[in-house]
Amino acid sequence: MSDTLTIDGKEIPYRPGQTIMDAAMAAGVYIPHLCHNPEFKPHGSCKLCMVNVNGRNVASCTMPAASGMTVLNDTPELNGARRSLLQMLFAEGNHLCPVCERSGNCHLQALAYYLGMTNPHYVQFYPSREVDASHPDVLLDRNRCIMCELCVRASSEVDGKDVFGLSGRGIQTRLVVNAPTGLLGDSALAVSDKAVQVCPTGALLIKRQGYRVPVGRRMFDHKPISVVQTEGGHD
Amino acid sequence: MAFELESAAHPENLKRVVIEPVTRVEGHGKVTLLLDEDNRVHQARFHIVEFRGFEKFIQGRPYWEVPVLVQRLCGICPVSHHLAASKAMDMIVGARLTPTAEKLRRLMHFGQILQSHALHFYYLASPDLLFGFDSDVARRNIVGVAAAYPEIARQGVALRRYGQEVIRITAGKRVHGTGSIPGGVNKNLSMEERDTLLKEIDDMIAWSQGAVELVKKVYGGRPDFHNGFGYFRSSFMSLVREDGALDLYHGGLRARDEHGQTIFDHVDYTHYWDYIHEEVKPWSYMKFPFIRSKGREEGWYRVGPLARVNNCDLIPTPLAEAERKAFKAFGGGSALHATLAYHWARMIEMLHCVEGIKELLHDPDLLGDDLVTQGQRGFRGVGVIEAPRGTLIHHYRVDEDDLIVRANLIVSTTHNNQAMNEAVRQVALQYLDGQNLTEGLLNYIEVAIRAFDPCLSCATHALGQMPLEVELQDAAGQVVDRLARNGGGETAR
Incomplete structure (x- = not known):
């Protein structure tokens, strides 16, 4: 099997050792998160990054990516939770x-x-x-x-x-x-x-x-967090 | 006559008429009248029934948060609170503002007063002035004005929108922006923003001139009635510029008595407490300020447009100055004391604001990028500004860790507390005394209050020593017991 998984039906590659979150971020797929920051070790505490993998809810920031995983992310149920x-x-x-x-x-x-x-x-x-x-x-x-x-x-x-x-x-x-x-x-x-x-x-x-930063020039004034963070902005 | 009718000698035998809520004002208040069997008025009070706690709950917050936090006192004049707090915090950071920062704040404040005055005149007051105080209540509102006088209503909406747009461009948002920060501002004006505002400014000036003419026409149509309605004389207080000119952003405090004699002039407002004290009364959440040298009984005064236009020696924009001269000539060269003259003065100020905006938009300093300064750190900050409804005082103490430890706010409407009560009592005596009360007659009381454009949500912010009264009534509504705490915190039965 190749080193890929699917998130919401989109096939994305991963490298061994990467988590689902790592692979998603590298592929420009946004998974909501708060306690995760790619500069630090995964923490898995806020549970905002919870995804469904083959029928089971897991924290994507701590779950290692594996070949053939079917991941659900942007669903009404998960976003509601x-x-x-x-x-x-x-x-x-x-x-x-x-x-x-x-x-x-x-x-x-x-x-x-x-x-x-x-x-x-x-x-x-x-x-x-x-x-x-x-x-x-x-x-x-x-x-x-x-x-x-x-x-x-x-x-x-x-x-x-x-x-x-x-x-x-x-x-x-x-x-x-x-x-x-x-x-x-x-x-x-x-x-x-x-x-x-x-x-x-x-x-x-x-x-x-x-x-000091006026309204209109703040981080999320013009782009939602999904775009800012997939473009690499965390701080 | 100041305190006549404040408290009836034997309220237990009188019938009670309540106007609640007072409509077409900002915030919530009520009027109570106590009448005898012949409908003679024995007591008239304007009560403020809201309760806020800003002075208390900003304690422990960092000082730079305060200009943004305290503006939540109000959704109508937040810029005035934003700027008064900023001026106080300028003292904390030891700043002398750059020309760019000061002019941007002035522009923001002109926008604030423009939108507030337009809101009051067109939306709240014009139904009374255009249709009559006791006209059909179903029509006596802004929708009725829009139907009968569509062009006037359209201009009112446009003037308010323009003021809001000035605020949005300078503060970031139309309501509750963040443009002013301790020591300056966080953005300048771009050329595009300047040009956008300039496009419409001549219309705004023309419409503001029209508003002054409209008030003059209404007022002049029945001069004796408008002069005499709720008439009383009082002292006036406002900020004035060094040369005595009207200045809505900065200046020294000037107070003149009911005869036009100076009580104090060009007072450094950071020492306001040497000149003004506040009294608490058990039947209102709003405090009663008074001028110390004149005492509690005689020291009450009026603030706001009427006080400012009466008090200043000139208005530093030509069209508004010409109107001020006409206003003064109407008063025979001395101050106008008529309650309804507030409307006239308010529109003269609106004209001054749009003229001032135009003047500032042509000033290259607004495009500068020297926005913030700081100097020697202070621990006490006082900011005073002329808000739409009058002199607004913010006073803070900040500790070495940058946190607020004490705050005192004397809000514009609070200064007018006694005067509004006086107006209510005058109207009650003039028009209601001995009459069968109708909705139209009760609106006369509201018209008098409305002239002051009170903002009751702003004005009720004290906490800790507020008077409270609890009544226990039996099933028939008879008072069985009453427990009261006075302003000094003492409880009595």
């Missing part, structure tokens, strides 16, 4: 898109547009989450954290600092900072760190840069 996952993310955090400085550049918001999410559906939790502004150049707003661990992975794998981690269980899970005080200002984080660049929402931000 993805929309529900997004609605849960919106309901359990405090995502105030109308005033958020990442609006127009936010992957979470862009995915919600892409998947046709018109309301949160679930009752909002309105959790009380801390804002950590102790760092001179970086703001950590936990209201917008979706626990994707991209900053955790970037700080560990690229920056070699292990500044971030997740603590707690279930709905009590929260992003914590590796510092004696637990404050970002007392951590080893530098504004130039990769960890600061990879947040898909507005949880980690460089201070005093908000709204």
Whole structure:
């Protein structure tokens, strides 16, 4: 058998070791995702990239591609499930898109547009989450954290600092900072760190840069996330 | 006469008439009248029944978020909040704006006042002025105006659209844009955008002139009635430029009393608290500001178009200045105090805005690319601007971590609180006292409120010390118990 699989009926090649997500991205096929970033090891936590392979739902970012796989991706059922996952993310955090400085550049918001999410559906939790502004150049707003661990992975794998981690269980899970005080200002984080660049929402931000890019020139103002990310844009 | 009719001596024996909601205003409010058996008015109050909490919930947010966040106070004049907050944040970042940044903000604000004034005059006020205060209620609305006066309605829609377009081009969106940031703006004007706006500007000027003429015609048609309707005298407060000219974006505070005597002039607005205080009353969510030197009883005043046109020494665009002179001549050379003169002053300002837009569009600075500056970091920021409805004050404290720790907003409509109540009481005495009440007569009360173009959603933003009252009624509607918390936080039965 040749090294190909089909996604929604389209035959695409893959190289041994690639995941379904890797192969799809290389072929310009968009699979929605939030916690995945091709620069880092797959994480498989957000489940937005769930596809159906030979009748079974799997996370495409962690499932190795295999010859002859029949993958369903852009289907009403899968997109409906993805929309529900997004609605849960919106309901359990405090995502105030109308005033958020990442609006127009936010992957979470862009995915919600892409998947046709018109309301949160679930009752909002309105959790009380801390804002950590102790760092001179970086703001950590936990209201917008979706626990994707991209900053955790970037700080560990690229920056070699292990500044971030997740603590707690279930709905009590929260992003914590590796510092004696637990404050970002007392951590080893530098504004130039990769960890600061990879947040898909507005949880980690460089201070005093908000709204510098005018409406009309933001990442998702003219192209949906499906086009931006298949063209290689992630940050 | 300021506080007469605020509280009846024996309200328990009086019948209560409620106008709720007050229509064709921004936000929600109600009027209550207490009448005796002969329909004599013993109490008249304009209540604000909305409750907002912006001053509280922006605490803990980063300062650069505030200009975008607080503009959500309002969907009609968000640019004014956006810019007042930006001016305050300019102090936080220690910025002196570049000419390009300041002129772009001024352009944005002209668009804001143009669209708001057009909305108010054509959509909200013109049905009363064109058909009569007690005309057929089914026709007394913008649809009725469009049917009877299609060209006037079309011009009104076009003027508002043009103002919104100026905002979209400068702020990114027609409502709740992001164009102004601490220390400047995030975009300039392209030549294409400038040319797009220039194409229609002469029509806008001609139609704004027409609007002034229309008000003058209506007003002049029954001068005694329009002058006397809800008439009272008051102090006026507004920003003025260094030379005393009308300036909607920046200046010093000027207040004149009911006789035209100066109370204060060219006051640095960052010290506004030395001149203005606020009082809380138990029956309204809106605070009552007053000029400190005149005290709580005598210190209330009016803001907005009437205050600005009365207060300024000139308007720095020729057509509007000519109209200001005519306005002043009508008043015999001194300030007009008539409630309905607000409409006239508002249209003079609209004309000034379109003239100002044209002037700015020919200024090459708007095409510049020096957009943002910063200087020495500050921790207290005060921004004051003339919003469509009057002087708008934003005051913030920011900590060393860049987070807001305190905010105080005195919103335009709030300044007019006592004056609106005064207008309601005057009209109640003039037209309702002893009469059998009809829908048309009750609209007289609304006409008086409407003249101020109040924005009640903007004006009710306080939290923490608000007065609250709880009533327990039996099945027959009789009050069994009442618990009240006053503005000082004290609870009493």
